[in-house]
Amino acid sequence: MAYIGVIGSGSCGAEIGQLAYRVGEEIARRGAVLVCGGKGGGMEYACRGNAEAGGVSLGILPGLARNEANPHVTYALTTGLGELRNFLVVRCSDALISVAGEHGTLSEMAIALKEGKRVVALHPPYPLAGLVVASTAREAVEKVLL
Amino acid sequence: MAYIGVIGSGSCGAEIGQLAYRVGEEIARRGAVLVCGGKGGGMEYACRGNAEAGGVSLGILPGLARNEANPHVTYALTTGLGELRNFLVVRCSDALISVAGEHGTLSEMAIALKEGKRVVALHPPYPLAGLVVASTAREAVEKVLL
Amino acid sequence: MAYIGVIGSGSCGAEIGQLAYRVGEEIARRGAVLVCGGKGGGMEYACRGNAEAGGVSLGILPGLARNEANPHVTYALTTGLGELRNFLVVRCSDALISVAGEHGTLSEMAIALKEGKRVVALHPPYPLAGLVVASTAREAVEKVLL
Amino acid sequence: MAYIGVIGSGSCGAEIGQLAYRVGEEIARRGAVLVCGGKGGGMEYACRGNAEAGGVSLGILPGLARNEANPHVTYALTTGLGELRNFLVVRCSDALISVAGEHGTLSEMAIALKEGKRVVALHPPYPLAGLVVASTAREAVEKVLL
Numbered sequence: 299m300a301y302i303g304v305i306g307s308g309s310c311g312a313e314i315g316q317l318a319y320r321v322g323e324e325i326a327r328r329g330a331v332l333v334c335g336g337k338g339g340g341m342e343y344a345c346r347g348n349a350e351a352g353g354v355s356l357g358i359l360p361g362l363a364r365n366e367a368n369p370h371v372t373y374a375l376t377t378g379l380g381e382l383r384n385f386l387v388v389r390c391s392d393a394l395i396s397v398a399g400e401h402g403t404l405s406e407m408a409i410a411l412k413e414g415k416r417v418v419a420l421h422p423p424y425p426l427a428g429l430v431v432a433s434t435a436r437e438a439v440e441k442v443l444l
Numbered sequence: 445m446a447y448i449g450v451i452g453s454g455s456c457g458a459e460i461g462q463l464a465y466r467v468g469e470e471i472a473r474r475g476a477v478l479v480c481g482g483k484g485g486g487m488e489y490a491c492r493g494n495a496e497a498g499g500v501s502l503g504i505l506p507g508l509a510r511n512e513a514n515p516h517v518t519y520a521l522t523t524g525l526g527e528l529r530n531f532l533v534v535r536c537s538d539a540l541i542s543v544a545g546e547h548g549t550l551s552e553m554a555i556a557l558k559e560g561k562r563v564v565a566l567h568p569p570y571p572l573a574g575l576v577v578a579s580t581a582r583e584a585v586e587k588v589l590l
Numbered sequence: 591m592a593y594i595g596v597i598g599s600g601s602c603g604a605e606i607g608q609l610a611y612r613v614g615e616e617i618a619r620r621g622a623v624l625v626c627g628g629k630g631g632g633m634e635y636a637c638r639g640n641a642e643a644g645g646v647s648l649g650i651l652p653g654l655a656r657n658e659a660n661p662h663v664t665y666a667l668t669t670g671l672g673e674l675r676n677f678l679v680v681r682c683s684d685a686l687i688s689v690a691g692e693h694g695t696l697s698e699m700a701i702a703l704k705e706g707k708r709v710v711a712l713h714p715p716y717p718l719a720g721l722v723v724a725s726t727a728r729e730a731v732e733k734v735l736l
Numbered sequence: 737m738a739y740i741g742v743i744g745s746g747s748c749g750a751e752i753g754q755l756a757y758r759v760g761e762e763i764a765r766r767g768a769v770l771v772c773g774g775k776g777g778g779m780e781y782a783c784r785g786n787a788e789a790g791g792v793s794l795g796i797l798p799g800l801a802r803n804e805a806n807p808h809v810t811y812a813l814t815t816g817l818g819e820l821r822n823f824l825v826v827r828c829s830d831a832l833i834s835v836a837g838e839h840g841t842l843s844e845m846a847i848a849l850k851e852g853k854r855v856v857a858l859h860p861p862y863p864l865a866g867l868v869v870a871s872t873a874r875e876a877v878e879k880v881l882l
Contacts, residue, residue, distance in 0.1 A: 301510070331519060356502075356519060362535070364447070373477060373502060373519065375536045378672055381850055382827075385820045386532075389508070390521045401864070405846035412819055412839040424862045426839070524818055527704055528677045535674075547704040547718070554697035558673055570716045572693070593802070623811060648794075648811060654827070656739070665769060665794060665811065667828045678824075681800070682813045 300330040301356075302442055303391030305384075305406045306340025306399045314340060317420055318397045319347035320435035326353025328443060333358065333391045335383065336367045336374055340397045345370035358386050385409060393442045395432075399423055418442045446476040447502075448588055449537030451530075451552045452486025452545045460486060463566055464543045465493035466581035472499025474589060479504065479537045481529065482513045482520055486543045491516035504532050531555060539588045541578075545569055564588045592622040593648075594734055595683030597676075597698045598632025598691045606632060609712055610689045611639035612727035618645025620735060625650065625683045627675065628659045628666055632689045637662035650678050677701060685734045687724075691715055710734045738768040739794075740880055741829030743822075743844045744778025744837045752778060755858055756835045757785035758873035764791025766881060771796065771829045773821065774805045774812055778835045783808035796824050823847060831880045833870075837861055856880045 302325050306318055322344035325332045332348045334341045336357020345355045349370040357371035360383045367374035377383045384406045388394065393416040396407050400423060410417045411428045418430045418441045432438035448471050452464055468490035471478045478494045480487045482503020491501045495516045503517035506529045513520035523529045530552045534540065539562040542553050546569060556563045557574045564576045564587045578584035594617050598610055614636035617624045624640045626633045628649020637647045641662040649663035652675045659666035669675045676698045680686065685708040688699050692715060702709045703720045710722045710733045724730035740763050744756055760782035763770045770786045772779045774795020783793045787808045795809035798821045805812035815821045822844045826832065831854040834845050838861060848855045849866045856868045856879045870876035 354519070356521070364538075373500070375502070375521070375532075377532060378535050378674070380670055381847055382670070382820070382823045384847070385823060386521075386523060389524050389820075392510075401846045401850040401866070404864070405843045405850065408839045408843035408846060409819055409822070412843065424864070426842070426862070428839070524820070526816055527701060528674070528681075528816070530701070531674045531677060547700045547720070550718070551697045551700035551704065554693045554700060555673055555676070558693040558697065570718070572696070572716070574693070646811070648813070656830075665792070667794070667813070667824075669824060670827050678813075678815060681816050684802075 300443060301333050301390060301392050302330045303333045303387050303394035304341065304344040304397065305334065305387065305394055305403045306344070306397035307403060308337050308339040308341065310339045310343070310398060314398045314421065315343040317435055318343035321395055321397060321420070321438060322347030322353065322355070323351040324435050324439040326351035328439060330443065331356060333387055335360070335387055336371050338368055340399070342368035342370060344397070356390065358383050358390065388413065388415065391415065393417070395438045395442050396420065396422060416442060446589060447479050447536060447538050448476045449479045449533050449540035449556070450487065450490040450543065451480065451533065451540055451549045452490070452543035453549060454483050454485040454487065456485045456489070456544060460544045460567065461489040463581055464489035467541055467543060467566070467584060468493030468499065468501070469497040470581050470585040472497035474585060476589065477502060479533055481506070481533055482517050484514055486545070488514035488516060490543070502536065504529050504536065534559065534561065537561065539563070541584045541588050542566065542568060562588060592735060593625050593682060593684050594622045595625045595679050595686035595702070596633065596636040596689065597626065597679065597686055597695045598636070598689035599695060600629050600631040600633065602631045602635070602690060606690045606713065607635040609727055610635035613687055613689060613712070613730055614639030614645065614647070615643040616727050616731040618643035620731060622735065623648060625679055627652070627679055628663050630660055632691070634660035634662060636689070648682065650675050650682065680705065680707065683707065685709070687730045687734050688712065688714060708734060738881060739771050739828060739830050740768045741771045741825050741832035742779065742782040742835065743772065743825065743832055743841045744782070744835035745841060746775050746777040746779065748777045748781070748836060752836045752859065753781040755873055756781035759833055759835060759858070759876055760785030760791065760793070761789040762873050762877040764789035766877060768881065769794060771825055773798070773825055774809050776806055778837070780806035780808060782835070794828065796821050796828065826851065826853065829853065831855070833876045833880050834858065834860060854880060
């Protein structure tokens, strides 16, 4: 069973949201577990796509309140670590897919690459050395599960 | 959905193991999620009891290898934090049950009490102020879910 | 250069405070660095004794504000980790001295013993297996530097 | 007393090294404390410049062995957190200066910006939104202390 991290901004528009939704859905279809930061934006779209396709997601939250998780997270882990929980999202993932994203996402991409993990990027905010770029949700999931 | 931490030594005899097994089983019967350190001994017995009763367990591992989890963990989270992951077991739990245990368990009990969480103890290694003591698995789970 | 952790309650009476003060002083006299949680109570007395004897202390704070450190800390490290910073106090210390203490201190003692570090205790709250007990500040520092 | 983080690659050439050296030196001249990851490359050059100008540096190490610090670190903190210690470098710094750098540095820059801290960059690997760019060590230290 693979654990696939999905990282992206805590707020996003409809187009990026739809992309994240389909990434979550595709992860469920392949029988992988979705790992994320458990909050809104891209994370919420991905968890929703995952849940609606029957998948399981783990949301690693920055705070101490379980109800800060978006409603589509299957299991919510409260850490109280703030943004430092980004590291745990990376540590708990075998490989990661980024969907757009800003500084928080960038920190996760950089750490994942530094720790030698595969990162497949949809609309990466910066062309980091070592990223695998994809243009559709299906392509991203195929490439991350290679 | 309640998240109940089960803490105890990474190695234990058959009697303590059986107690941990029944704690895990009882947690599953009540529909709670079992959170633990994911390794052997009491943790493994608890996860096994939980799994055999249809429950779900989250194993928060000290290392980076998913396969260091015991085979009864439902979802294994790799942290690379070593014993520091004990804190995450506490942070991710709404309340905890300790089954016997040594120094690692004691650190978890102390932090949980410090953070104001209910800790129900079966065979506590030391009579910490604030512990709720129980003598059977069923009593422990009843008291932890109060 | 040895790094000696001093752990104890965030609030204490005059007698325990005086003991912590002398532990800090003695650490300075031996040329060791004092590591602590940086806040009040026993930590503050120890840092004050240390500073007044010309020593250097590192205060590893739970929060994000440098000014939550007591005024006798030489260098204050802000972590934002809450009680989880207790682990860092242990990790940064070669060996530790506990002065009385409650649950937070106990968690540090237990983790230190679990990680194989020497812990010398003055008025330990519980008789943990593996503790080295001392009855004066000088004896504690002598035993911790062995 | 300001705490200035200096981040950069664990290996670097002579030109970047010289730049890091002068950043460390300038931090000492201004009476600030230098915070870094404590290892080689840019970190070592910065600590050396700092030490030779009479400054104090705190090296927050990834591992558990004090002697993995470069020889110019004043106080070495062992964490055992691996690359996760990058977060602590950011948390312990009031503001940061990056000198070139790769993925590890990038993760620190991104987290610092995400947490609202000023980051002054010398030869940034990517033009992150929010970075303040400088071209000399003196300019970087002046801008970081604003």
